[in-house]
Amino acid sequence: MEQVRDRNGGPQRFVIELIVNGDPRTVVVKPNTLLVNVLRDRLNLTGTKKGCELGDCGSCTVLLDGEPVDACLVLAVEADGHEILTVEGVAQNSQLDAVQQAFIDKAATQCGFCTPGMILSAKALLSRNPHPTEQEVREALSGNLCRCTGYTNIVRAVLAAAEGQPEVRGA
Amino acid sequence: MYLPDFDYYVPADVREASAMLARLNGDASVLAGGTDLLPYMKNEVMAPRALVSLKELNELREITYKPGTGVAIGARVTHNGLVRSPELRQRYLSISETAHAMASYQIRNRGTIGGNIVSAVPSADLPPILIALKASVTLESSRGTRTISLENFFTGPRRSVIARDEILTQITIPDEATTGSVYMKFGLRRSGALAVVGAAVSLVATGTRVEQVRIVLGAVAPTPMRALEAERLLTGASVTEALLREAGMVAANECSPISDIRGSQEYRREMVAVFTRRAIRKALEQTAVVKNA
Numbered sequence: 001m002e003q004v005r006d007r008n009g010g011p012q013r014f015v016i017e018l019i020v021n022g023d024p025r026t027v028v029v030k031p032n033t034l035l036v037n038v039l040r041d042r043l044n045l046t047g048t049k050k051g052c053e054l055g056d057c058g059s060c061t062v063l064l065d066g067e068p069v070d071a072c073l074v075l076a077v078e079a080d081g082h083e084i085l086t087v088e089g090v091a092q093n094s095q096l097d098a099v100q101q102a103f104i105d106k107a108a109t110q111c112g113f114c115t116p117g118m119i120l121s122a123k124a125l126l127s128r129n130p131h132p133t134e135q136e137v138r139e140a141l142s143g144n145l146c147r148c149t150g151y152t153n154i155v156r157a158v159l160a161a162a163e164g165q166p167e168v169r170g171a
Numbered sequence: 172m173y174l175p176d177f178d179y180y181v182p183a184d185v186r187e188a189s190a191m192l193a194r195l196n197g198d199a200s201v202l203a204g205g206t207d208l209l210p211y212m213k214n215e216v217m218a219p220r221a222l223v224s225l226k227e228l229n230e231l232r233e234i235t236y237k238p239g240t241g242v243a244i245g246a247r248v249t250h251n252g253l254v255r256s257p258e259l260r261q262r263y264l265s266i267s268e269t270a271h272a273m274a275s276y277q278i279r280n281r282g283t284i285g286g287n288i289v290s291a292v293p294s295a296d297l298p299p300i301l302i303a304l305k306a307s308v309t310l311e312s313s314r315g316t317r318t319i320s321l322e323n324f325f326t327g328p329r330r331s332v333i334a335r336d337e338i339l340t341q342i343t344i345p346d347e348a349t350t351g352s353v354y355m356k357f358g359l360r361r362s363g364a365l366a367v368v369g370a371a372v373s374l375v376a377t378g379t380r381v382e383q384v385r386i387v388l389g390a391v392a393p394t395p396m397r398a399l400e401a402e403r404l405l406t407g408a409s410v411t412e413a414l415l416r417e418a419g420m421v422a423a424n425e426c427s428p429i430s431d432i433r434g435s436q437e438y439r440r441e442m443v444a445v446f447t448r449r450a451i452r453k454a455l456e457q458t459a460v461v462k463n464a
Contacts, residue, residue, distance in 0.1 A: 011176050031178065054213060055274075055275075068280060069280050070206075073206055073209045142362035
């Protein structure tokens with residue numbers, strides 16, 4: 001991690017590289033720059049949301065080397081050299097992935113604010129546990145709060161994605 | 172919310188980290204997972220001039236078990252690391268289960284056992300079970316290394332014996348016989364909750380006869396505390412429901428909870444009695460399983 005030399009003696013700045021949704025991105029940051037702000041403000045990836053900003057709500061959830069973390073509590077400098085998946089990186093070639101499609105099919109989204117975090121937590125769950133029980137789904141998503149849906153359809157969507165069920169409208 | 176400005180240093184090893192902390196003379200904080208430190212800074216409770224990051228200290232991420240000696244847990248092991256560790260799940264399952272009850276999956280991927288200890292928050296979940304299991308901690312600095320019993324580490328809310336230039340590097344749990352150990356956490360939610368009361372029990376029993384017992388309470392005193400009177404009551408005794416009730420009441424009288432947003436002092440005392448009983452019962456159930464295995 002290279003430090004940018006400042007002849008005027010200002011705050012430290014570092015050049016960091018993040019691999020975001022498969023692409024290497026280089027940014028210059030200060031020590032107190034948060035990962036969530038790099039993603040949203042520098043890279044225009046505003047799918048990652050800021051809710052509580054203290055690690056309680058999970059709306060800022062991203063996958064760091066495949067594992068869900070709250071991006072509001074990760075310094076950008078700590079993420080240097082690591083892989084980050086945001087919700088924008090979930091769909092492949094404009095094709096929604098199974099979890100995303102299931103969220104639509106099961107009406108698991110109302111205002112949508114928790115949805116990016118929910119989808120990433122769900123994807124991480126299904127990577128490590130392809131056939132979770134309902135309890136396991138609820139536990140895995142317990143770091144993502146939703147104020148709209150009451151979670152029922154979200155849980156149904158994740159279970160459906162796990163089953164790989166094709167969805168019939170109205171079923 | 173914004174973090175205040177600070178300088179950021181990444182030492183290559185523990186010695187360098189300690190030298191940096193010494194040079195910064197108390198105006199620096201150690202950055203491990205950051206899940207306690209960053210919210211604290213965002214809430215403007217503290218604004219250290221510098222953070223010393225442990226991110227290059229990979230030797231602190233290891234867990235090693237040696238028969239006869241015990242298990243050494245690196246301070247940078249994350250809570251999910253504790254949950255998943257085969258060494259812990261096999262021999263010290265109560266630690267894995269305690270870690271699993273903490274915060275959220277996202278936080279558990281960043282927060283570390285070392286951070287949970289050094290933060291010295293009275294409601295921290297790992298200290299009670301670690302103390303019940305007779306854990307000790309290794310503190311290293313460029314001046315040398317010392318190991319102290321975790322029971323003697325805490326001195327008050329968010330205060331401990333750690334020196335300004337010391338890094339907590341390892342937690343060691345001896346390979347001692349225990350027939351049952353458990354941590355029961357009472358929180359207002361099943362996830363993402365601080366403990367209102369935490370009760371850890373580790374015992375050696377034959378059937379319902381208790382030979383040795385350690386009871387450690389969290390969240391109901393300035394630091395994690397042993398319920399010594401309750402322990403004395405149970406040592407050498409055959410446990411009955413009546414004795415459990417008495418032990419619970421004794422433990423409730425030993426602690427000194429406060430009233431706060433999560434519960435009143437009176438309610439916490441009541442819950443200490445309940446959760447002490449439940450924890451002892453659970454540890455005895457494990458004992459029965461061990462016997463029948």
